[in-house]
Amino acid sequence: MDELKKRILTDGRVLNSHVLKVDSFLNHQIDMGLMDRMGRAFFDHFKECGATKVLTVETSGIAVVCSLARYFHVPAVFARKTPSLTTVDDQYAAEIFSFTKQRAFTIMVNRRFLTPDDRVLLVDDFLAKGQALLGLINIVHQSGADPVGAGIVIEKAFQDGGSLVRDAGIEVYSLARIASFENGKVLFS
Numbered sequence: 001m002d003e004l005k006k007r008i009l010t011d012g013r014v015l016n017s018h019v020l021k022v023d024s025f026l027n028h029q030i031d032m033g034l035m036d037r038m039g040r041a042f043f044d045h046f047k048e049c050g051a052t053k054v055l056t057v058e059t060s061g062i063a064v065v066c067s068l069a070r071y072f073h074v075p076a077v078f079a080r081k082t083p084s085l086t087t088v089d090d091q092y093a094a095e096i097f098s099f100t101k102q103r104a105f106t107i108m109v110n111r112r113f114l115t116p117d118d119r120v121l122l123v124d125d126f127l128a129k130g131q132a133l134l135g136l137i138n139i140v141h142q143s144g145a146d147p148v149g150a151g152i153v154i155e156k157a158f159q160d161g162g163s164l165v166r167d168a169g170i171e172v173y174s175l176a177r178i179a180s181f182e183n184g185k186v187l188f189s
């Protein structure tokens with residue numbers, strides 16, 4: 001998606017050889033026009049997949065999943081990272097290790113929001129080492145639903161998440177794929 005790539009080049013900040021900061025339009029302040037056009041781009045790609053739910057992990061995936069849900073006319077669901085002692089028995093749960101926060105989280109989805117009849121399209125802002133997506137796929141499998149694909153805003157193709165998820169049999173469609181960060185510059189695949 002050319003608009004997204006241009007925005008990454010103008011507003012993205014390469015923090016080190018592995019991490020890109022895009023907090024002026026995606027992760028902190030959100031450009032809703034761009035978000036809407038990204039939702040449309042995901043819809044154009046996945047419109048035949050028969051999704052009945054779109055699913056992400058809080059926090060940064062929420063704006064993305066909402067923009068997709070508007071095009072698919074299905075509920076947007078996000079996995080929580082904060083446990084609730086009162087509802088713990090009603091949750092599907094999976095362990096993930098956060099690449100940016102360098103710590104493990106349990107992600108949880110209430111059992112009422114995923115059923116064996118669901119076809120679930122996964123979404124996230126970044127794909128790095130694949131932990132978030134693999135955790136979501138684990139949860140979808142626990143519910144008996146079908147994961148029908150994964151839409152990613154920015155895939156860092158030099159990390160192994162993309163191949164891990166594709167090897168698990170899930171189609172991954174990324175709006176921007178980054179080959180490397182060289183001397184503080186973003187190079188696209």
Ligand code: 5GP
Pocket residue numbers: 018019020021022027057060097098099100124125126127128129130131132133161
């Ligand atoms: P993974 O689970 O694939 O290792 O990492 C994906 C998650 O980590 C995303 O949900 C995203 O929030 C965060 N993440 C991974 N790499 C980056 C990055 O370069 N920049 C930002 N802002 N977040 C990242």
